[in-house]
Amino acid sequence: xxxxxxxxxxxxxxxxxxxxxxxxxxxxxxxxxxxxxxxxxxxxxxxxxxxxxxxxxxxxxxxxxxxxxxxxxxxxxxxxxxxxxxxxxxxxxxxxxxxxxxxxxxxxxxxxxxxxxxxxxxxxxxxxxxxxxxxxxxxxxxxxxxxxxxxxxxxxxxxxxxxxxxxxxxxxxxxxxxxxxxxxxxxxxxxxxxxxxxxxxxxxxxxxxxxxxxxxxxxxxxxx
Amino acid sequence: xxxxxxxxxxxxxxxxxxxxxxxxxxxxxxxxxxxxxxxxxxxxxxxxxxxxxxxxxxxxxxxxxxxxxxxxxxxxxxxxxxxxxxxxxxxxxxxxxxxxxxxxxxxxxxxxxxxxxxxxxxxxxxxxxxxxxxxxxxxxxxxxxxxxxxxxxxxxxxxxxxxxxxxxxxxxxxxxxxxxxxxxxxxxxxxxxxxxxxxxxxxxxxxxxxxxxxxxxxxxxxxxxxxxxxxxxxxxxxxxxxxxxxxxxxxxxxxxxxxxxxxxxxxxxxxxxxxxxxxxxxxxxxxxxx
Numbered sequence: 001x002x003x004x005x006x007x008x009x010x011x012x013x014x015x016x017x018x019x020x021x022x023x024x025x026x027x028x029x030x031x032x033x034x035x036x037x038x039x040x041x042x043x044x045x046x047x048x049x050x051x052x053x054x055x056x057x058x059x060x061x062x063x064x065x066x067x068x069x070x071x072x073x074x075x076x077x078x079x080x081x082x083x084x085x086x087x088x089x090x091x092x093x094x095x096x097x098x099x100x101x102x103x104x105x106x107x108x109x110x111x112x113x114x115x116x117x118x119x120x121x122x123x124x125x126x127x128x129x130x131x132x133x134x135x136x137x138x139x140x141x142x143x144x145x146x147x148x149x150x151x152x153x154x155x156x157x158x159x160x161x162x163x164x165x166x167x168x169x170x171x172x173x174x175x176x177x178x179x180x181x182x183x184x185x186x187x188x189x190x191x192x193x194x195x196x197x198x199x200x201x202x203x204x205x206x207x208x209x210x211x212x213x214x215x216x217x218x219x220x221x222x223x224x
Numbered sequence: 225x226x227x228x229x230x231x232x233x234x235x236x237x238x239x240x241x242x243x244x245x246x247x248x249x250x251x252x253x254x255x256x257x258x259x260x261x262x263x264x265x266x267x268x269x270x271x272x273x274x275x276x277x278x279x280x281x282x283x284x285x286x287x288x289x290x291x292x293x294x295x296x297x298x299x300x301x302x303x304x305x306x307x308x309x310x311x312x313x314x315x316x317x318x319x320x321x322x323x324x325x326x327x328x329x330x331x332x333x334x335x336x337x338x339x340x341x342x343x344x345x346x347x348x349x350x351x352x353x354x355x356x357x358x359x360x361x362x363x364x365x366x367x368x369x370x371x372x373x374x375x376x377x378x379x380x381x382x383x384x385x386x387x388x389x390x391x392x393x394x395x396x397x398x399x400x401x402x403x404x405x406x407x408x409x410x411x412x413x414x415x416x417x418x419x420x421x422x423x424x425x426x427x428x429x430x431x432x433x434x435x436x437x438x439x440x441x442x443x444x445x446x447x448x449x450x451x452x453x454x455x456x457x458x459x460x461x462x463x464x465x466x467x468x469x470x471x472x473x474x475x476x477x478x479x480x481x482x483x484x485x486x487x488x489x490x491x492x493x494x495x496x497x498x499x500x501x502x503x504x505x506x507x508x509x510x511x512x513x514x
Contacts, residue, residue, distance in 0.1 A: 115312055115314065117310040117312055117314035118314055118316060120273075120275050120301070120308075120310075120314070121308065121310060121314035121316075122316075123274075123275070123300070123301040123302055124273055124274075124275075124301050124302075124304075124306065124307075124308045125327065125328045125370075125373075125374070126302045126303075126330065126374065127302065127327075128302065135327065136316050136318070139318040140316070140317055140318050
């Protein structure tokens with residue numbers, strides 16, 4: 001009998017991560033697109049690091065930071081009651097860092113590609129920054145928002161190294177689909193590994209296809 | 225009355241320059257800032273609108289202080305009562321024509337002005353369309369209507385007609401004149417189109433390399449440049465030999481001119497080539513373009 005738990009955990013993780021990332025990335029991308037600042041290149045580099053860094057490196061340092069043997073880990077446990085090592089919450093934090101560039105980059109380039117006169121016209125009409133953002137800027141970068149959401153979601157589904165380092169392999173807590181596949185192969189259970197792999201393959205294919213169809217104008221939708 | 229002095233260090237690709245301009249306008253004037261591109265005209269408009277912060281100076285509009293370096297006053301664009309027309313129209317693509325106008329309407333203001341502007345700018349047929357389904361001239365009409373929704377006393381026009389064809393320009397010039405009079409506006413136009421300047425404005429401020437070098441009427445500005453002939457570049461769209469001569473069809477400023485030249489002169493000319501066309505009161509001459 002097939003165990004659905006790893007798959008549902010994977011999608012729960014991807015869902016929570018994507019929602020949180022969306023909220024975090026909009027102000028961050030806005031700042032990167034519009035503000036000129038000396039520390040900006042450093043921030044941009046940090047955000048892009050997960051693109052090139054082996055996930056195990058990120059996972060390793062998170063493991064150290066979250067470990068209850070460390071000052072930061074102890075403080076988290078004592079003040080917030082958070083145990084981030086080998087827990088779902090820890091995985092969410094790891095995934096946020098790991099998928100951050102996939103949400104920030106599309107939104108940032110969406111903002112940067114808008115004509116600056118749109119924002120200026122709204123200001124001259126007396127609209128606040130917030131109204132300008134929600135009524136003018138965001139509605140006009142819908143394709144970028146969609147790209148960011150879908151890429152982050154798909155990328156979190158594909159996560160392996162970070163999860164393995166800080167999450168381990170606890171069923172229902174941290175045992176996501178990618179880990180399960182590895183596990184099944186280790187125990188030479190190829191049939192089960194194939195089932196999980198095929199499901200992930202088909203789902204991620206469909207998600208990405210949807211983005212290309214919508215943003216390529218093949219689907220008549222409300223944001224065209 | 226509008227009274228401003230603006231100082232700003234401007235950085236361009238070709239190097240920097242210091243902008244320092246002082247101008248006083250009476251209410252109801254329609255003035256032009258004239259000069260080469262890069263002279264600082266657009267920067268002046270942007271500083272008046274609060275989109276660019278000057279290094280020093282002051283801006284006073286009808287007794288209200290918008291900017292004062294000494295008193296450390298700088299009103300944000302939101303707080304300045306003005307309309308601004310951008311070269312690229314800056315219509316919000318996610319809103320229909322009507323929604324663009326409604327967006328400009330402050331919450332406590334009655335919406336009668338929307339109907340009035342739709343009528344005045346002849347936008348009734350277009351009001352439910354999105355900007356991307358409008359021509360350039362139609363888009364600029366919408367942008368003009370939107371700039372007037374809040375009935376600002378001051379209207380700033382940043383080369384608003386430069387992307388339009390001749391016919392559309394003439395039409396929009398009429399609209400501009402009409403609304404300028406109807407709403408008692410003070411209007412500042414940035415332009416380098418003699419036609420437009422002569423037709424619209426009463427005073428021209430000539431800006432060169434960030435300095436105000438001349439204040440005059442449009443007639444004075446352009447009377448010096450009237451000459452007995454003028455030349456322009458034309459493009460050969462067809463040529464063939466006929467009775468020892470070469471018959472040319474030339475495209476000159478959207479018009480087609482027929483002309484004959486001696487065979488020897490046209491040696492090496494080809495379709496698509498650019499030639500210099502010189503016209504005076506009695507004749508046309510065509511010669512090889514440099």
